[in-house]
Amino acid sequence: MTEPLSFELSRPAMPPRLPSAGQTGPAPADLLPAAALRTRPPALPRLSEPEIMRHYSRLASLNYSISENFYPLGSCTMKYNPVANEVAAALPGFAGLHPYQDEDSVQGALELMWRLEQALCAVVGVERVTLQPAAGAHGEWTALRMIAAYHDSRKENRTEVLVPDSAHGTNPASAALSGFHVVEVRSGPDGRISLGDLESKLGPKTAALMLTNPNTLGLFEREILDIAEMVHATGALLYYDGANLNAFMGICRPGDMGFDAVHMNLHKTFTTPHGGGGPGAGPVGVKADLVPFLPSPTVERVDGHFKLDHRRPQSIGRVRSFYGNFGMLVRAYTYILAMGGDGLSQASQDAVLSANYLRKLVEDDLEMPHEGPCMHEFVASAGRLNHEHGVRALDLAKGLLDRHFYAPTVYFPLVVPEAVMVEPTETESKATLDSFGAAIKELVAEAKTNPQALHDAPRTMPVGRLDEVGAARRINAWLQGQSDDPVLRWKAPE
Amino acid sequence: MPYLVHSPEDRTAMLERIGARTMDDLLVDIPRSLRIDALDLPDGLSELETMAEITAMAARNRVFADRLTFRGGGVYRRFIPAAVAAVTSKPEFYTAYTPYQAEASQGTLQAIFEWQTLIAELTALDVSNASLYDGATAVAEAAMMAFVHTGRDEVIVSGYLHPEYMQVLRAFGAGRGIKVRKGGEPTKKTAAVIFQQPDFLGLLVDARSLTDAAHAEGALAIACVDPISLALLAPPGEYGADIAVGEGQQLGLSPSYGGPHVGFIACTRELVRRLPGRLVGASHDAEGRRGFVLALAAREQHIRREKATSNICTNHSLCALAASVYLTYMGPEGLRQVAETGFRRAHMLAERLAALPGWEMAFPERQFLNEFPVRAPKGPSLARKLARKGILGGLDVSRWFRELKGVLTFTCTEVNDERALDELLAAIG
Numbered sequence: 001m002t003e004p005l006s007f008e009l010s011r012p013a014m015p016p017r018l019p020s021a022g023q024t025g026p027a028p029a030d031l032l033p034a035a036a037l038r039t040r041p042p043a044l045p046r047l048s049e050p051e052i053m054r055h056y057s058r059l060a061s062l063n064y065s066i067s068e069n070f071y072p073l074g075s076c077t078m079k080y081n082p083v084a085n086e087v088a089a090a091l092p093g094f095a096g097l098h099p100y101q102d103e104d105s106v107q108g109a110l111e112l113m114w115r116l117e118q119a120l121c122a123v124v125g126v127e128r129v130t131l132q133p134a135a136g137a138h139g140e141w142t143a144l145r146m147i148a149a150y151h152d153s154r155k156e157n158r159t160e161v162l163v164p165d166s167a168h169g170t171n172p173a174s175a176a177l178s179g180f181h182v183v184e185v186r187s188g189p190d191g192r193i194s195l196g197d198l199e200s201k202l203g204p205k206t207a208a209l210m211l212t213n214p215n216t217l218g219l220f221e222r223e224i225l226d227i228a229e230m231v232h233a234t235g236a237l238l239y240y241d242g243a244n245l246n247a248f249m250g251i252c253r254p255g256d257m258g259f260d261a262v263h264m265n266l267h268k269t270f271t272t273p274h275g276g277g278g279p280g281a282g283p284v285g286v287k288a289d290l291v292p293f294l295p296s297p298t299v300e301r302v303d304g305h306f307k308l309d310h311r312r313p314q315s316i317g318r319v320r321s322f323y324g325n326f327g328m329l330v331r332a333y334t335y336i337l338a339m340g341g342d343g344l345s346q347a348s349q350d351a352v353l354s355a356n357y358l359r360k361l362v363e364d365d366l367e368m369p370h371e372g373p374c375m376h377e378f379v380a381s382a383g384r385l386n387h388e389h390g391v392r393a394l395d396l397a398k399g400l401l402d403r404h405f406y407a408p409t410v411y412f413p414l415v416v417p418e419a420v421m422v423e424p425t426e427t428e429s430k431a432t433l434d435s436f437g438a439a440i441k442e443l444v445a446e447a448k449t450n451p452q453a454l455h456d457a458p459r460t461m462p463v464g465r466l467d468e469v470g471a472a473r474r475i476n477a478w479l480q481g482q483s484d485d486p487v488l489r490w491k492a493p494e
Numbered sequence: 495m496p497y498l499v500h501s502p503e504d505r506t507a508m509l510e511r512i513g514a515r516t517m518d519d520l521l522v523d524i525p526r527s528l529r530i531d532a533l534d535l536p537d538g539l540s541e542l543e544t545m546a547e548i549t550a551m552a553a554r555n556r557v558f559a560d561r562l563t564f565r566g567g568g569v570y571r572r573f574i575p576a577a578v579a580a581v582t583s584k585p586e587f588y589t590a591y592t593p594y595q596a597e598a599s600q601g602t603l604q605a606i607f608e609w610q611t612l613i614a615e616l617t618a619l620d621v622s623n624a625s626l627y628d629g630a631t632a633v634a635e636a637a638m639m640a641f642v643h644t645g646r647d648e649v650i651v652s653g654y655l656h657p658e659y660m661q662v663l664r665a666f667g668a669g670r671g672i673k674v675r676k677g678g679e680p681t682k683k684t685a686a687v688i689f690q691q692p693d694f695l696g697l698l699v700d701a702r703s704l705t706d707a708a709h710a711e712g713a714l715a716i717a718c719v720d721p722i723s724l725a726l727l728a729p730p731g732e733y734g735a736d737i738a739v740g741e742g743q744q745l746g747l748s749p750s751y752g753g754p755h756v757g758f759i760a761c762t763r764e765l766v767r768r769l770p771g772r773l774v775g776a777s778h779d780a781e782g783r784r785g786f787v788l789a790l791a792a793r794e795q796h797i798r799r800e801k802a803t804s805n806i807c808t809n810h811s812l813c814a815l816a817a818s819v820y821l822t823y824m825g826p827e828g829l830r831q832v833a834e835t836g837f838r839r840a841h842m843l844a845e846r847l848a849a850l851p852g853w854e855m856a857f858p859e860r861q862f863l864n865e866f867p868v869r870a871p872k873g874p875s876l877a878r879k880l881a882r883k884g885i886l887g888g889l890d891v892s893r894w895f896r897e898l899k900g901v902l903t904f905t906c907t908e909v910n911d912e913r914a915l916d917e918l919l920a921a922i923g
Contacts, residue, residue, distance in 0.1 A: 002600070002783055006608050006822050015827035018573070018835070019908050025838030028726050032861055036698060038728050042615045045608075046825025052577050056605070056819065060586035063601035067585030073594075080497055081589050084541055089750075090579075093552025099752030100567050100889055101556070102877070108554030109751050122534045134627035134754070135808035137795070145669055173795035173805035177638075178669040182800040220523035251521060252528040267808065271497070275812030276602035277592040277624065277772065279754035282808075295665075317665035321568065321630035321658040321741075322752025334548050335497075340538025343495040349517050350500050356520050357508040373512075373520040401598045406591075412796070429499045430508060461597035464779035468596070468787045 001462045003058045010045030062462045063276070064406045070432050074377045074409035074421025075168065075216055077246045077268035084338065085271060085331035094330050099322040103307050110306035113299045113323065116333040117283075123344065124245070124262045125255025126285035132295045132324040136243060139263030139282030140174035140210070145316040146286060146293040147208045147237050147261060148178060153293075153314065156235065158207035164193050166217060166413040168243060171210045180207060187415050191217040191370040199230060206236040213240065213257065214247045214375035216413040216421070218355065228258025237261065237290075245269045246425065247352060247376035250345025260287045270332035281328040295319045350426035351376040354433060358424050361437030365444040369416050377423035379416050386418050391447035391454050393418040398457040398465060399446070403439040495538060558886040561914040564843075566865045566905030567694070567889040568629065568656050568741060569749045572832070573908055575823045578746040582816045592772070592808070596787045602811065603786035606774045609814040612821050616724045617738040618731030619760040624772035625814040626757030626806070629741025630659040633688060633718055634666035635804060636737045636759060639768045640686035640714040641672050642803070648673045649686045652704055654693040655718065657894035663688075684713040686737075691719050691727065695891065695903055696865030697857055702733040709734065721745055721758070723863055725826070725833040730760075737761045746820030747813055756813035767793060770804030832908050836864030839906035843915050844868065847904065850922065856901045865905040867891065867898070876922065883921040
């Protein structure tokens with residue numbers, strides 16, 4: 001089942017009924033030079049409301065989503081998105097605010113941002129938090145700009161950022177965009193960062209080590225205190241990639257581990273929805289030494305009155321227009337209020353419990369390259385299945401789609417061959433975990449008896465496996481419908 | 495506790511199956527000295543109490559009526575068809591992840607493909623990506639594309655670019671060693687000339703000659719455009735811009751104190767491999783059925799790591815979806831009507847304001863669409879006076895531009911009916 005494009009459904013000239021421009025005031029053509037005007041109207045589709053609702057409802061039905069399906073996507077923390085969050089963000093008192101209203105008229109909005117900052121400080125153990133970054137990678141980059149400014153302020157020329165080989169791809173990309181040279185640090189056989197390799201790479205040029213804890217293998221970096229000491233001894237700073245923060249809220253805090261800067265994904269840990277790829281929000285928390293470099297403006301409380309502070313002479317500047325993804329901040333704060341300190345702690349404990357339980361259910365079916373216990377996620381390998389039966393991690397992923405589960409993250413982290421990375425989160429019930437475990441068992445059995453079935457999966461989705469390599473080569477296919485390929489062309493023949 | 499699903503019995507059974515006695519057995523890797531007993535936060539609340547507290551905070555804000563909002567500066571009040579929220583509040587869209595598994599994500603992927611095509615059509619450029627965070631970061635990303643493409647390290651910002659976009663551009667530029675110059679002629683060192691059309695004050699610039707001047711020195715031309723203006727104005731692709739960027743808030747998104755909104759970026763086919771972020775392409779399965787996939791992923795951070803064109807992972811898909819619904823509802827004719835209504839009303843308002851004693855157009859020789867700068871007597875007290883009547887008046891732009899002391903920009907869209915204009919004039923008194 002597929003749905004035509006809006007462009008294919010569009011029918012000529014049935015414009016919506018809009019308030020009339022009236023005849024008062026001049027028309028554009030009366031005043032503007034002809035050269036400034038558009039000669040050919042843009043070829044936008046036009047659908048009536050009934051057609052729009054049907055088109056997009058059909059598209060919606062082609063999606064898997066957390067509201068309907070288990071999304072065991074490792075490193076993505078696909079937990080349930082509370083509906084109260086949506087109600088809160090849509091309140092006219094928030095959604096209707098213009099960013100350039102006077103401070104007196106937005107005290108509630110500033111208070112919410114201030115309170116959210118306090119709450120996030122408490123969860124991760126830092127001095128201040130900026131709410132401006134729009135996403136996790138944006139937060140990483142913001143933190144690295146602050147780290148660069150910190151070293152500059154001390155007249156130190158530090159040009160390298162160390163990144164473990166198991167790190168998220170955004171880490172090295174953010175470091176490079178921040179002007180740093182990226183140096184990779186190897187993982188040891190236990191899946192943790194190799195202290196020996198780290199030591200050999202730390203030096204007077206090191207600006208920071210970027211670390212996820214638990215790491216992308218779902219393992220807690222047991223030697224984090226030693227790591228922090230080594231890094232700080234060279235004068236470098238320690239950066240925390242908060243993608244995996246859901247593992248230990250209320251159990252321990254990155255700030256106490258020695259991290260100097262911490263980014264958080266509100267769209268992972270704090271339940272703001274992923275929206276099919278965003279918007280998210282990526283606040284960054286910092287220890288006292290980095291506070292002067294926070295993006296401008298910050299929200300301050302002075303005598304019970306909230307204000308935006310633009311006078312920050314050492315600030316790295318502004319990283320996004322206005323004050324960040326405010327609507328996502330409202331959602332995250334609503335969640336934190338509802339959960340409270342006790343609820344957030346229980347959430348992390350349940351997330352760890354669920355991951356270990358699921359790991360147990362599938363440990364006889366897939367290889368576990370590292371010893372447990374794991375934290376909030378685990379990485380298995382389909383290496384043996386591939387070797388013995390030619391069934392790859394991708395085949396398992398597609399097979400799961402046919403069983404009404406979204407797929408785990410596959411082929412990441414890069415340090416595990418045929419990696420299958422599973423993160424169940426605290427909002428999946430034991431019954432769901434049991435049925436996922438059973439599905440893995442079935443798939444592994446099928447791989448042994450009928451591997452071709454898995455190569456042909458998925459069979460129950462709107463489309464079969466798509467040619468992803470071909471799409472990359474056929475750039476013209478999506479250039480305004482200029483392709484001659486009848487499968488790809490969306491424009492009706494003239 | 496809300497949103498948690500395990501019962502105490504479940505937890506016991508799960509621990510047993512794992513072979514652990516207590517949760518602490520699962521947390522053995524965490525050094526004892528790091529463990530905390532509890533978070534320094536209040537306990538959770540019931541939904542009733544949570545919403546009461548949130549609603550009370552919302553009530554401590556003042557919301558100005560759409561029709562009495564004459565302030566723009568990058569965020570505008572527009573009519574938003576009800577269909578927009580009806581679509582974006584479908585959980586199948588808003589609770590889905592980035593569409594890595596294409597076969598289970600065709601709804602999101604096709605919606606993004608449609609968005610890309612809409613933006614390509616509006617800007618008259620070859621290709622657009624799946625969206626960026628906002629207009630400001632879109633400008634910065636475009637500058638970085640030009641920096642890499644030309645191997646030159648200077649960008650020139652011509653005229654009144656939104657001051658916050660300028661600040662973001664400087665912050666991004668600093669990370670890559672890009673020098674941002676305000677004004678001046680391009681030279682052989684210039685990677686790109688960046689301009690906003692209409693500019694931050696609402697005034698039209700000569701986009702074609704800025705583009706030609708950039709190209710004469712081998713630099714790229716980057717146009718930051720208002721998407722609704724493109725129903726009336728010549729699109730970037732027509733005057734030769736290499737990259738068009740902008741803010742899509744006006745396409746069906748509420749002001750929401752500045753976000754989340756959506757940035758867009760479109761470029762010529764020569765630059766496609768330098769585009770940041772996600773890109774969706776059309777493909778097909780073994781039976782020849784059309785389907786959509788993430789394309790050209792080899793540019794991206796999860797594959798290329800430190801060599802990626804950008805670090806973008808999360809974008810603003812759901813906001814792009816809202817904008818697509820808006821544009822599809824409007825169609826070319828509706829969009830033109832919206833743009834023209836704002837144009838007529840703003841010109842009517844400008845004429846009436848300029849006729850007031852002590853008021854005058856700040857740049858009488860320049861053309862504008864639906865936002866314009868006007869010199870007004872006693873700016874700050876005027877804003878308070880209007881606020882008392884429920885009116886969000888013009889934006890004082892001197893806070894960013896000293897040379898514009900006493901200049902306010904006013905904006906009109908289709909939501910500012912003619913009676914609202916009368917009320918504004920009466921309140922100014």
